[in-house]
Amino acid sequence: MTAVNPLAGKALSSFLAGKVAIVTGGNSGIGKAIVEQLAQLGAKVVIDYRSNPEATEDLEEQIGAYGGCSFGVQADVSKLEDLQRLIQAAVTRYGRLDVMVNNAGVETRTSILDTTPEDYDKVLNVNLRGVFFSTQYAARQMISQGGGGRVINISSVHEDWPMPNNTPYCLSKGGMRMLTRTAGVELAPHGVTVVNVGPGAVATPINDATMNDPKLLAQLNAAIPLGRMAQPEEIAAVVGFLASDAASYITATTIFADGGIMQSSPGL
Numbered sequence: 001m002t003a004v005n006p007l008a009g010k011a012l013s014s015f016l017a018g019k020v021a022i023v024t025g026g027n028s029g030i031g032k033a034i035v036e037q038l039a040q041l042g043a044k045v046v047i048d049y050r051s052n053p054e055a056t057e058d059l060e061e062q063i064g065a066y067g068g069c070s071f072g073v074q075a076d077v078s079k080l081e082d083l084q085r086l087i088q089a090a091v092t093r094y095g096r097l098d099v100m101v102n103n104a105g106v107e108t109r110t111s112i113l114d115t116t117p118e119d120y121d122k123v124l125n126v127n128l129r130g131v132f133f134s135t136q137y138a139a140r141q142m143i144s145q146g147g148g149g150r151v152i153n154i155s156s157v158h159e160d161w162p163m164p165n166n167t168p169y170c171l172s173k174g175g176m177r178m179l180t181r182t183a184g185v186e187l188a189p190h191g192v193t194v195v196n197v198g199p200g201a202v203a204t205p206i207n208d209a210t211m212n213d214p215k216l217l218a219q220l221n222a223a224i225p226l227g228r229m230a231q232p233e234e235i236a237a238v239v240g241f242l243a244s245d246a247a248s249y250i251t252a253t254t255i256f257a258d259g260g261i262m263q264s265s266p267g268l
């Protein structure tokens, strides 16, 4: 059998041409880099955000300036009616949904000994319940329009790797691991693939405390075989690939982009 290279003959900017994507938590950190990446590759992008409309407007403007297409929707992924409204907004404006990127996530960095029910609910509602129903609503839309689609969940090395004093977060990402594996199998007959991207430590606001403490940062860098944290663009590049036809045979699994940290360190 001759191998087909789906990238052959395609200019970078038309790699995702005709595709419509939603990115949750899309106006900061990894989400913002994903929005930029997908728009640069030619997708029409819906930027979900919860706060800071100014950042979303700046991003829309920046994308418009190089001929890209995007618009912002304020929606809280822990609220099911907001999630439905978000997907409806994409379909109303752009006619379909091809790629659902569940990126929004929170962590409380609390020990199991003093995590409150409120901490627990906050993390699990955004990171797991929100992703479960987003996957359900997105898959329903993809199945009804036909032609398959992609659900890409931004997980973490901590879907597999304990992080003491961040138990609710690890629990949510561990749940996401099985959500992706199970939903990936279940949705495969419809051509809808479900994949996790598992970043390690990335230079985004979620890690400000570490980045602002030279001793902690040096300790972290020393534990990473590549010797440094990732830039958000290095995670977004993986999402760009997974959103494309080039990733047609990848489902129900996790692609880690962690600089090797899971293989070398007993957990931080």
Ligand code: BGC
Pocket: 107, 155, 156, 157, 158, 163, 199, 200, 201, 202, 206, 207, 268
């Ligand atoms: C967490 C970060 C942590 C990183 C590596 C991420 O999932 O959000 O706080 O630095 O994993 O441990």
